[in-house]
Amino acid sequence: MQTNNTAIIEVENLVKRFGTFTANDNLTFKVYAGEIFGFLGANGAGKTTTIRILSGLSKPTEGIVKVVGFDAMKQSESIKKNIGYMSQRFSLYDDLTVIENIRLFGGIYGLSNKEIRNRSDELVKDLGIENLRKRLVGDIPLGWKQKLAFSIAIIHRPKLIFLDEPTGGVDPLTRRQFWELIYRVAKQGTTVFVTTHYMDEAEYCDRICVLADGQIKALGEPSNLKHEYQVTSIDELFYRIVKGEDRV
Amino acid sequence: MRSFTSFVIKEFHHIFRDRKTLIVLFGIPVVQILIFGYVITNNFKDIGIAVMDQSNDIHSKGIQSKVFSSGYFIYKGAIRSEKEIESKFQRGDIRAVLVFPSKFTSDIEGSGSSEIQIITDASDPNLANTVVNYLSGIVRQYQVQKLGNGLQKSMMVVETRMLFNESLKGAYMFVPGTMALILLLICALLTSISVAREKELGTMEVLLVSPLRPAQIILGKVMPYVGLGFINAIVILLMGTLVFQLPISGSLILLMAELLLYIVLSLSLGIFISTMAPNQQVAMFISLFALMLPAVLLSGFIYPIENMPLVLQWLSYIIPPRWFIIIVKDIMLKGNGLEYIWDETLILTGMTVIFIIASIRKFKIRLEG
Amino acid sequence: MNLALSCTALSKKFGEISALQNINIDVERGELFGVIGPDGGGKTTLFRILATLLIPDDGDAQVLGFDSIKDYLSIRKRIGYMPGRFSLYHDLTVKENLQFYSSVFKVDIEKNYGMIASVYDQLKPFANRRAGKLSGGMKQKLALSCALIHKPELLILDEPTTGVDAVSRIEFWNTLDSLKEDGMTILVSTPYMDEANRCDRIAMIQKGELLYVDSPKSLIDNYSEPLFAASSLDRFVLLNRLEQVPWIDLVYLCGQEVHFVLRDVKHDKLLEYFKKNEWGDVTISQIQPTVEDCFISLMKTR
Numbered sequence: 001m002q003t004n005n006t007a008i009i010e011v012e013n014l015v016k017r018f019g020t021f022t023a024n025d026n027l028t029f030k031v032y033a034g035e036i037f038g039f040l041g042a043n044g045a046g047k048t049t050t051i052r053i054l055s056g057l058s059k060p061t062e063g064i065v066k067v068v069g070f071d072a073m074k075q076s077e078s079i080k081k082n083i084g085y086m087s088q089r090f091s092l093y094d095d096l097t098v099i100e101n102i103r104l105f106g107g108i109y110g111l112s113n114k115e116i117r118n119r120s121d122e123l124v125k126d127l128g129i130e131n132l133r134k135r136l137v138g139d140i141p142l143g144w145k146q147k148l149a150f151s152i153a154i155i156h157r158p159k160l161i162f163l164d165e166p167t168g169g170v171d172p173l174t175r176r177q178f179w180e181l182i183y184r185v186a187k188q189g190t191t192v193f194v195t196t197h198y199m200d201e202a203e204y205c206d207r208i209c210v211l212a213d214g215q216i217k218a219l220g221e222p223s224n225l226k227h228e229y230q231v232t233s234i235d236e237l238f239y240r241i242v243k244g245e246d247r248v
Numbered sequence: 249m250r251s252f253t254s255f256v257i258k259e260f261h262h263i264f265r266d267r268k269t270l271i272v273l274f275g276i277p278v279v280q281i282l283i284f285g286y287v288i289t290n291n292f293k294d295i296g297i298a299v300m301d302q303s304n305d306i307h308s309k310g311i312q313s314k315v316f317s318s319g320y321f322i323y324k325g326a327i328r329s330e331k332e333i334e335s336k337f338q339r340g341d342i343r344a345v346l347v348f349p350s351k352f353t354s355d356i357e358g359s360g361s362s363e364i365q366i367i368t369d370a371s372d373p374n375l376a377n378t379v380v381n382y383l384s385g386i387v388r389q390y391q392v393q394k395l396g397n398g399l400q401k402s403m404m405v406v407e408t409r410m411l412f413n414e415s416l417k418g419a420y421m422f423v424p425g426t427m428a429l430i431l432l433l434i435c436a437l438l439t440s441i442s443v444a445r446e447k448e449l450g451t452m453e454v455l456l457v458s459p460l461r462p463a464q465i466i467l468g469k470v471m472p473y474v475g476l477g478f479i480n481a482i483v484i485l486l487m488g489t490l491v492f493q494l495p496i497s498g499s500l501i502l503l504m505a506e507l508l509l510y511i512v513l514s515l516s517l518g519i520f521i522s523t524m525a526p527n528q529q530v531a532m533f534i535s536l537f538a539l540m541l542p543a544v545l546l547s548g549f550i551y552p553i554e555n556m557p558l559v560l561q562w563l564s565y566i567i568p569p570r571w572f573i574i575i576v577k578d579i580m581l582k583g584n585g586l587e588y589i590w591d592e593t594l595i596l597t598g599m600t601v602i603f604i605i606a607s608i609r610k611f612k613i614r615l616e617g
Numbered sequence: 618m619n620l621a622l623s624c625t626a627l628s629k630k631f632g633e634i635s636a637l638q639n640i641n642i643d644v645e646r647g648e649l650f651g652v653i654g655p656d657g658g659g660k661t662t663l664f665r666i667l668a669t670l671l672i673p674d675d676g677d678a679q680v681l682g683f684d685s686i687k688d689y690l691s692i693r694k695r696i697g698y699m700p701g702r703f704s705l706y707h708d709l710t711v712k713e714n715l716q717f718y719s720s721v722f723k724v725d726i727e728k729n730y731g732m733i734a735s736v737y738d739q740l741k742p743f744a745n746r747r748a749g750k751l752s753g754g755m756k757q758k759l760a761l762s763c764a765l766i767h768k769p770e771l772l773i774l775d776e777p778t779t780g781v782d783a784v785s786r787i788e789f790w791n792t793l794d795s796l797k798e799d800g801m802t803i804l805v806s807t808p809y810m811d812e813a814n815r816c817d818r819i820a821m822i823q824k825g826e827l828l829y830v831d832s833p834k835s836l837i838d839n840y841s842e843p844l845f846a847a848s849s850l851d852r853f854v855l856l857n858r859l860e861q862v863p864w865i866d867l868v869y870l871c872g873q874e875v876h877f878v879l880r881d882v883k884h885d886k887l888l889e890y891f892k893k894n895e896w897g898d899v900t901i902s903q904i905q906p907t908v909e910d911c912f913i914s915l916m917k918t919r
Contacts, residue, residue, distance in 0.1 A: 042782040044752030142656050169779055169808050171655030171823070172909050173916050176869045183853035198809070199783050200909075203872035204852070222873060233872070235783060235811075242784040254720035258709065265708045450702035454763075457668050457698045458721045459690075 006033045007066075008160050008191045009054060014063035016049050023049040025214040027063075033159070036182060036192045038205030038222075040234075042242045046214040047195055048164075054193070055162050056080045068159050081109075084153040084161035088168045091149035094138030098129065101137055102152055109156035123151045143174030150181055154190060161185070163194040167201065179204050199235035208234070210241050217241045251460060255468035262442065263472055269438075277430045277480060281423065281487045295320055295379060296342040300327040305353035307394070311364070314390050315346065320382055337369050344368045344379050356395075381581050385495055388583065423488040424576035425549035427481055428510070428569035432543055434477045435514030436521065437535040439469055443522035444531040462611050470515045477511045497583030506579065506589075509596055510572045516603035517568070523610035543569045571595050621646045621771055621802040622667065626676035629662055636662040638825045640676070644804060644818075649797045651816030652806040653912065659825040660806040661701055664775045667804070668698045681770055697769035701776045703760035707749030711740055711759055714748050715766065722767035733762040736792055754785030761792070772796065774805040778812065790815050810909035821912060828915045833908050840906040842866075842914065845884065846874040847901045858896060862887070867917055876910060 009031035016024040023046045031037045041047045052058040054067050056076030065072035068082040092101045099120060106116035124130055127147055132140055137148070146166060154161055163182070167175045179201065186192050194205065202208050203222045210218040218225055218241055222234055231237045263270065297315065301308050316323050324342045327333060336342050347365035349355070355362040366383050368376040446452040455465055485503075488494040496503065517539065525531035543549070546560060547569035553561055564570050571592040578584040586593070622644035629637040637659045644650045652660050665671040667680055669689035678685040680692045705714050715737070719726045730737075736758050743751065748759060757777055764772065778786045790812060793803055805816070813819045814833050821828040829836060849855040856875050859868045864887070867878040879887060884901060891899050906914075 042752075042784055043754045043780075045782075165780070169656040169776075171658075171808070171916065172810055172913050173869070174655065176913075179870055180853075180856070183856075187853060197780070197782055197786075200811075200872045204870060238783050239787060242782070251721045251723055254717055258706065258713070258717050261709055261713065262706070449706070450700045450704040451706060453665075453668075453670060453700045454698060454704040454718070455721070456670060457693050457696065458718075459694055459723065460721055 007031065008033045008035075008068055009037075009193070010064070010066040011054075012064040014050070014053065014065055015061050016046075016053060016058070017061045023214055024053070024060075027211075027216055029209055029216060029219060031160075031191060031193060033191055034186060034189050035207060036186050036194065036205045038202045038208035039193060039195045039211065040199075040202055040208055040238060041195075041211030045211045045242075047211055050211070051162055051164060051193075051195070054079075055083055055085055082158055082160070084156070084158040085164075086149050086153035086161070086166055087164035088146075088166060092137045092145060092152065095136060097134050097136055098124070098140070098148060099133045101148070102155065105152045106155050111156060119155055123155065127151060143170055143177070146170060146174075147178060147181060150178065154185055158190065160191045160193065163192065165195055165197065167196060167198060175201070199233065199238055202234040202238075210238060212242050252464050252468055255460065255464065256471050259442070259468060259472045263476065273430075273434060273438075273476070274480065274483065276433075277426055277484050278487065280426045280430075281484060281491075294322050295344070295375075296324040297321045298324045298327045298333075298336055298342045298345045300330075300333070300345055300347045302350040303348050303352040305351075307353040307356060307390075308348040310394065311348075311387060311390050312346070314386050315383065318382075318386060333367060342369070343375065344383065346383065385497070385581070388497070423484060423494055424573045424580070425547070425569075427484050427507075427576060428547060428549065428572045429540070429543055430480055430484065431477050431507075431511055432514050432517075432539055432569060434480060435473050435511055436518035436539055437532065439473050439515055439518030440521040440525060440531040440535055441528050443469055443519065444525045444528045448527045456612075462608075466519055466607070466611065470519065473515060473518075474508075474511055477514070478507070481507050481511075494580065495583075496580050498579035498585060502586060503576070503579045506572070506575050506593065506596075509593065509600065510568070513568055513596055513600040513603070516600055516607055519607040520603045520610070523607055523612070542567050546570065547573055549573060568596060568599055619646055620644065620679070621648065621681060622650075622804065623679040624663075624667075624676065625678075627663070627666065627673045627678060628675040629666065629671065629673050635825050637666075637673070640822075640827050642820055642827070642830060644802065646802050647797065647800055649793060649803045649805070649815070649817045651813050651819040652804070652822055653808070653810065653813045653819055653908075654806075654822040654828075655808060658823045660822055661775055662825075663822065664698075664773055664804070664806060668696060668773050669693055695770045697764035697767065697772045699760050699764040699772075699774045699777055701779070703756045705748040705756060705760055705763070708747060710745050710747055711751070712744040714759060715762055718763040719766045724767045726766065729766055729768055732768050733765050735795065736765070737762045753781045754788075757781050757785060757789060761789070765796075770802065772801055772803045772805075774803065776806050776808065778807055778809060786812065810907070810912055813908045819908070821915060823916060836908060836911050837906055840911050840914065842878045842880075843884075844876060844904055844906050844910060845879055845901050846871070846876055846904045847899055848874045849896070849899045855896075855899060858894075862890065867914065869913060871909070876904070878914070 007030040009029075011030070012028050014024050014027040015022065025046075027050065039047055039050070049058070053060050053065060053072055056067070056072060056079035059073055059076070067079045070076075070078040070082070072079060093104070096104065102120040102123060103116055106119065111119070124133055127144075129140075129144060129148070132144065137145060140148075150163070150166065153163075167178055170178065175198070182192055182194070182204075194201075196202065205222065207219070207221055208225065209216055218229075218237070220228070225237055226232065226234065229237050229240060231240065299312060301312070312323075315321050324336075327336065327345060333345055336345070345367040347367065349363060349365075352362050352364075364387060366380055368379050443452075446455065460468075485496070489496060518535070521534050521538075522531055525534055542563070546553070546556070546564040546567045548564070549569065553564050553570070556564070575589045575592045575596075578589050582588075620643055622642065624640050624642045627637055627640040628635070640659075640663060652663065654660055662671065666673050666678055666685060669680070669685050669692050672686055681695050683689075683691045685692065706717070709717065715726060719729070740755060740758055740762070743755065748756065751759065761774075761777065764774075778789055781789070786809070793805065794815070797803060807813065816833065818830065818832050819836070820830045831839075847855060847859065852870065852873070852875060856868060856870060859865055859875060859877055864880050864882045865877045866880050867876075869876055884903065887901065
């Protein structure tokens with residue numbers, strides 16, 4: 001889509017070991033600016049480990065990892081400032097109101113009060129939830145919560161956002177609305193790195209990467225991969241690739 | 249029965265695999281006893297005592313020689329009149345005065361009883377209390393040795409007067425206090441958390457749907473903690489007696505029975521809390537604020553109940569450790585039998601019954617009413 | 618006694634919120650019955666009522682011929698229940714979890730092993746691993762083994778595949794198929810529409826209301842709108858453009874395509890419209906709806 005050739009994530013021969021267990025085995029890939037990059041893999045394939053390294057939460061054992069121009073080995077703090085992160089498991093505080101959550105995360109990312117005010121008005125208007133401003137996040141429907149969490153995760157206008165299974169448990173309609181949000185920010189130039197268990201969502205991505213056994217087994221545009229593997233859906237592709245894996 | 253045993257085994261797995269909690273559980277009482285014990289024993293030697301002996305006969309002399317050969321007390325001279333007492337205290341030479349009435353020996357041998365008075369400087373209430381307990385212990389020991397544990401148990405009545413802080417009666421005795429707190433912690437806090445954990449994990453749903461009966465689930469949860477609590481109590485007792493030479497003057501069996509009663513009470517409290525708490529945090533919160541804080545503040549463990557405002561004194565009536573501490577003190581230090589502590593025992597029993605009934609009523613066979 | 622389950626006018630409220638409203642469902646013995654719908658739609662509440670963990674405010678539920686309130690003990694002996702969160706003890710090993718549940722249900726693992734062999738065999742290499750250290754797919758297999766070990770007549774599975782990867786999901790449904798062949802009645806809920814296809818019949822629940830109960834096939838057969846798929850290089854632009862077209866009702870992303878429902882006009886008219894607006898690279902074709910398309914349409918019309 002809006003991709004150009006500037007790499008925003010550069011991973012070369014990334015290895016991460018926990019004791020004798022190798023979670024990431026020699027990964028090499030690039031993610032380009034403005035791309036929607038789907039990161040797929042079975043449970044326990046090493047996805048979470050990679051995301052933790054890319055978002056500066058964990059250090060690689062070996063290899064070169066550069067995210068938004070910073071070295072994950074030495075400059076993890078600079079990485080954290082320049083990325084957004086949203087996960088299904090933890091996103092917002094249920095016991096704070098919508099607006100309080102926005103202010104909190106705006107503050108965490110070091111926005112000025114004026115910026116927070118402007119952006120929260122904008123955000124609430126964009127999502128069409130003006131009437132929910134003062135409601136506790138715990139009381140609003142899950143679909144809205146996830147859209148709000150996403151908008152808050154990009155409140156500091158990061159160049160890159162990580163979405164870890166953002167649409168788990170949501171109805172088909174809301175999932176699509178969520179993806180429309182993703183498309184919108186990608187259009188504005190933000191790079192999106194997303195994991196999902198919904199294989200139809202994988203087809204929404206510009207490129208996907210399938211991880212199995214801690215190694216990259218497939219990498220490319222969904223349509224090209226389908227052609228290459230002679231399958232009709234990413235679901236089938238995924239099954240073919242992962243089935244051969246010795247999973248734990 | 250097989251399903252019940254395996255339930256109990258499972259509970260033991262949970263307990264022993266959570267090493268950190270286990271270390272804390274056995275670490276806290278040991279450290280607490282050592283700290284309190286050290287603070288007290290450190291002060292407790294060569295305590296100055298004056299004697300006002302108005303009879304000067306066999307038993308009054310006998311008791312004195314026992315007191316001053318104990319190693320804890322130093323003889324600081326005789327006192328002839330009551331007027332001298334206060335000035336001696338004020339000079340700070342002495343911590344206590346031992347007063348023998350006239351005709352001490354003949355009264356005991358004649359009418360069968362007499363009174364010894366211990367007057368202490370209660371501006372340091374903890375020390376005063378300890379002095380009284382030690383002195384009474386020595387007198388009692390003397391009585392048993394010289395007169396046999398005969399017909400009348402209380403031939404030598406020890407009367408105490410606390411100067412400068414006469415109202416002080418609540419004892420600061422660390423062994424009963426620590427025991428009361430630790431047992432509450434293990435039995436109430438840990439059981440409530442372990443039940444709440446099952447609710448959080450969703451395993452409670454499956455247990456409820458299984459053929460296990462609620463009573464089996466509750467008993468299975470409780471059993472391991474009875475054992476744990478008992479072991480902990482015994483560790484505390486052993487440390488108290490072996491390291492700090494605290495006496496267990498009364499019946500050991502009675503002490504153990506009261507211990508068991510208190511453990512069962514704490515467990516029923518724990519189960520009761522868990523019926524109200526949807527998750528571990530809430531369980532912890534209720535246990536800490538509704539149990540531990542009052543237990544520390546209102547049980548008489550640290551602050552004497554008699555010095556509290558009246559409202560707090562009333563409140564202390566519903567704090568189980570308050571009664572338990574009295575019971576333990578009575579048995580261990582005064583050597584009293586059940587006849588002296590039956591009312592406290594009855595109160596604890598009553599509380600246990602109330603909480604067990606309330607828990608059974610509240611324990612749901614379903615997820616909500 | 619042919620019905621495994623029968624709900625009549627079930628309703629349940631939590632405070633002000635209505636979790637279930639007037640639900641009527643019958644499930645026959647031996648059926649693989651799916652309940653689909655979004656999170657918070659009422660699936661879990663329904664399953665908890667059927668597992669005798671909740672009492673409905675109104676209506677009546679018969680499970681295996683027993684009343685869900687009065688005869689709850691008879692029901693509990695005969696069902697296998699797997700709640701939404703895999704109900705495992707994380708500090709116990711795989712083997713200990715299984716042993717514990719088998720003894721709770723007073724059955725012998727050896728004797729009933731045939732029941733779980735196909736699932737548990739894959740877990741055997743990890744028998745001494747703590748359950749907390751298993752991946753999602755493995756936890757799910759273990760939880761299923763634990764729910765099956767006492768040979769229940771009815772299996773109630775609440776979102777067993779949420780958070781589980783696509784391959785484990787397929788394997789899981791293969792297992793359900795073979796259990797069904799052995800005659801077990803299975804009630805399963807899922808947020809994945811593709812899984813609904815594998816059920817004999819499905820019920821769709823949203824906001825506590827039953828939208829639909831029937832087989833996936835007749836759900837699709839009953840879809841009366843003309844459904845089209847459009848594709849173009851830039852899906853997002855395509856989506857936004859299609860939303861502006863007057864005869865189009867329902868537009869949504871679906872994989873690499875955009876699906877839409879065309880009303881009142883033939884599709885050549887639409888092609889003309891595309892040409893007029895110079896949307897050169899758009900291709901369209903009429904397609905057969907999937908369960909997901911049906912669900913979206915049902916949700917929209919509500």
